[in-house]
Amino acid sequence: xxxxxxxxxxxxxxxxxxxxxxxxxxxxxxxxxxxxxxxxxxxxxxxxxxxxxxxxxxxxxxxxxxxxxxxxxxxxxxxxxxxxxxxxxxxxxxxxxxxxxxxxxxxxxxxxxxxxxxxxxxxxxxxxxxxxxxxxxxxxxxxxxxxxxxxxxxxxxxxxxxxxxxxx
Amino acid sequence: xxxxxxxxxxxxxxxxxxxxxxxxxxxxxxxxxxxxxxxxxxxxxxxxxxxxxxxxxxxxxxxxxxxxxxxxxxxxxxxxxxxxxxxxxxxxxxxxxxxxxxxxxxxxxxxxxxxxxxxxxxxxxxxxxxxxxxxxxxxx
Numbered sequence: 001x002x003x004x005x006x007x008x009x010x011x012x013x014x015x016x017x018x019x020x021x022x023x024x025x026x027x028x029x030x031x032x033x034x035x036x037x038x039x040x041x042x043x044x045x046x047x048x049x050x051x052x053x054x055x056x057x058x059x060x061x062x063x064x065x066x067x068x069x070x071x072x073x074x075x076x077x078x079x080x081x082x083x084x085x086x087x088x089x090x091x092x093x094x095x096x097x098x099x100x101x102x103x104x105x106x107x108x109x110x111x112x113x114x115x116x117x118x119x120x121x122x123x124x125x126x127x128x129x130x131x132x133x134x135x136x137x138x139x140x141x142x143x144x145x146x147x148x149x150x151x152x153x154x155x156x157x158x159x160x161x162x163x164x165x166x167x168x
Numbered sequence: 169x170x171x172x173x174x175x176x177x178x179x180x181x182x183x184x185x186x187x188x189x190x191x192x193x194x195x196x197x198x199x200x201x202x203x204x205x206x207x208x209x210x211x212x213x214x215x216x217x218x219x220x221x222x223x224x225x226x227x228x229x230x231x232x233x234x235x236x237x238x239x240x241x242x243x244x245x246x247x248x249x250x251x252x253x254x255x256x257x258x259x260x261x262x263x264x265x266x267x268x269x270x271x272x273x274x275x276x277x278x279x280x281x282x283x284x285x286x287x288x289x290x291x292x293x294x295x296x297x298x299x300x301x302x303x304x305x306x307x308x
Contacts, residue, residue, distance in 0.1 A: 012201070015197075015200065015201040016201040016202065016233075018197065018201070019194065019197040019198040019200070019201040019202070019230070019233070020198065020201075020230065020233035020234050020236070020237075021186065021187055021194070021234055021237075022233075022234070022236070022237045022240075024237070024240065024241065024245070026245050036245060036246075037244065037245065037246055037247075038245055038246035042245050042246050044233065044236060044240075045233075045236035045239070045240065045248055045251050046229055046232050046233040046236055046251075049202055049204075049229050049233075050201060050202045050203055051203075052202060052203035052204055053202075053203035055203075058203065060203075060204050060205050060206045061203055061204075061205050062205060069207065069214070070205075070207035070211045070214050071207065071211050071213035071214040071217075071218075075213050075214055075217040075218050076214055076217075076218045095228070095255075096227075096228035096229065096255055097254065097255060098252070098253065098254045098255065099228065099229065099232055099252060099253065099255075100250070100251075100252025100253070101248075101250065101251050101252055102249070102250050103248050103249055103250070103251075106245075106246035106247075106248070108246075154252070162220075163219060163220040163221050
């Protein structure tokens with residue numbers, strides 16, 4: 001995900017925390033959070049993934065006026081694209097294989113981050129059920145309003161020959 | 169809450185039930201919050217007829233997001249230094265997931281105490297769906 005401006009906002013953290021089923025009060029109550037060690041509502045550990053919302057080109061979000069490959073009248077709006085990138089979370093035949101975060105500090109509400117993507121390694125493997133597996137790594141650096149590195153994310157996507165129900 | 173080095177022993181484990189009978193609606197909730205609207209996670213028609221899967225399935229990142237709680241509930245908020253893992257099997261609607269964190273080391277890093285964990289998130293059949301490690305700051 002590339003984002004020029006990824007503001008961490010309280011309502012977004014609330015929705016994200018609900019979605020991952022985390023009842024920790026620190027994500028819902030700014031007053032409570034201000035009295036904790038972080039001093040503000042912290043972003044949940046995997047929250048930076050939601051920078052997808054702020055990536056203008058993110059291919060797994062329907063865009064106004066553009067075709068979308070999900071079902072409508074037909075089972076798909078467009079033929080599935082084999083070339084669409086599945087490097088950060090799957091899609092179009094790609095699946096998410098690994099995700100790693102290094103926290104240089106805890107991102108929190110009020111931060112305005114940028115996300116810059118750097119290409120990583122690529123490799124192949126023969127899978128048991130899904131045929132040839134092509135792995136691709138992506139490194140994303142999240143920096144704050146002062147240009148300081150906050151989180152480094154390493155994502156590994158895998159593209160399979162056949163639908164994978166065991167691997168990926 | 170925060171943990172001190174004295175409270176932790178290598179081999180100690182912590183369990184957390186993450187979700188029981190995972191609902192498709194939660195996948196929609198996660199799609200909306202994360203911005204990953206891949207139809208494989210919410211569009212049963214596309215996923216079964218076009219992509220060839222038996223049903224929609226969870227975002228790997230939903231499983232990883234749910235799993236994070238086993239560490240943050242234990243060591244406190246804002247204490248993670250590293251968290252990462254592999255998605256080893258798919259998570260389907262109806263699954264019940266439990267995360268188990270095991271302390272693998274209590275040591276010093278750059279002069280400050282840290283705890284290292286191995287985490288396995290398993291489904292109702294005992295299959296590991298997410299295998300992770302984490303490192304967190306703890307109190308001396």
